[in-house]
Amino acid sequence: MQFTYSKVYKLLSKEEFINNAKAGKVLARKCTKCGHLHLVTTYFCQNCGNKSFENTIIDGKGSVVTYTIITVPPDGYEKYVPYAWVVMNLDNSELRISGFMANINSPADLPLGTRVKITGYDERGIILEKQ
């Protein structure tokens, strides 16, 4: 299954977000009024309601908050089983991001807190790997 990009995504520079992910970075939006950081899919500041943001590029490194190992996958992911879907803390920020991690067979392969990084973006979504 493939993504199709709506105009809304383009307005929110989703493509730019994806290009950054491919380079191991996270494109975030920093509120120009209160400084609150958001992922790029936000139109209004969740903290103060302000509408203007400046782009902030964050290094896509951090640690595992939680994850699962999928053995019954949605359509399109059969050939990757088993794989992990991971939520990570981004270093030096309160932001978290989640993504796909290949070749995780058992919880012993990925203790909570493991150092991970974004390494790309493709038909599997945001791609994470161990550092």
Next chain:
Amino acid sequence: MEKVCVIGAGSTKYGKLEDSITDISLQASVDAIESAGIQPKEIQAGYISNVFGIADKQVHLGPVIMSDLGIPEVPSLSIESACGSGSVSFREAYANVAAGFYDVVLATGVEKVTHTGTEWTTTYFSYCSDFFYEGGAGASFPGLFASMARAYLAEFKATEEDLAMVAVKNHDNGFLNPKAHLRKKITIDDVLKSAVVASPLKLYDCCPFSDGASAVILCNEKFAKAHTKNYVEVIGSGRGGSPAALQGREHITTIPSTKLAAQAAYKMAGITPKDIDFAEVHDCFTIAELVDTEDLGFFEKGTAVQAVREGRTKLNSDISINPSGGLKSKGHPIGATGIGQVVEVFDQLTGKAGERTVKDARIGLTHNFGATGASCAVHIFKSV
């Protein structure tokens, strides 16, 4: 605001059903109408909750159901809010009666998906997540709750056996429910030995995909008193929202929308969690029941697991959680579930719950959410 009452309730069996989505909607609706002792012509509006009508070739269900009830002129609203569709729909029905727009309305929830198979349902259910970050990166719904589970087990030193105890308890209750989908008792060992779906959750940690329909009749107090003595009053109604993606939440092991909805409902009812005799909560996965019963204020954060170990949530213990069997055993026809919970509370508070009756119960609560709790509604009911 008008006082709002529930005067009739009906449900099909939950499980793999042969009849069409329209047929089962009608079966539950007619059940509710006859249970209320009213005529379809008295209904002034319909609220119809459903998610995947497309799977059985019927969306825009409202007018079809109204037409088949012989009241095509009556307005209806077809509502989708993922697994929380039923309770969100009930809330809209409640609000319209409370506001005085209508005296009496029908709320019917329905789902018909089992014929599509596990791959279809796993894939389409993943569309209920924040797809760009979750479903679009390979997360299934069991996977999202499994991620909550792993964080909970680590934070509160709980075990997979503890999760299994929730499933065993709900199957014990569902065994007593003639309409339950998985009407069998299970053991902790059964759960632990079942196939891993999304680690650490196994098949028996997960509710089944179910077909089913449930319906209730809501009305104002004047109409209720004129028609029946056996009804329940809605004394609290609350709604809340959460960041759609798990990554956007401050705590992975708390669902903010549940807290917001519960606070609003308790405030309206003028009661506290201690006053609740029993609750139907959204246990789509075993981990969810632990999180829910903490977010609803029945237990302090991190202590629901201890309560389950001590059997304090069993039928007729401290607080009966999911006397119907819950989503886990009774089944989870996602568009119907929130209405089905109201049917259970109605049956409990009007003496129709048979072997699974919560003794001396006067106040019951329903809690139902969409996706990983991105949308939520809580309702509180009192016997009259």
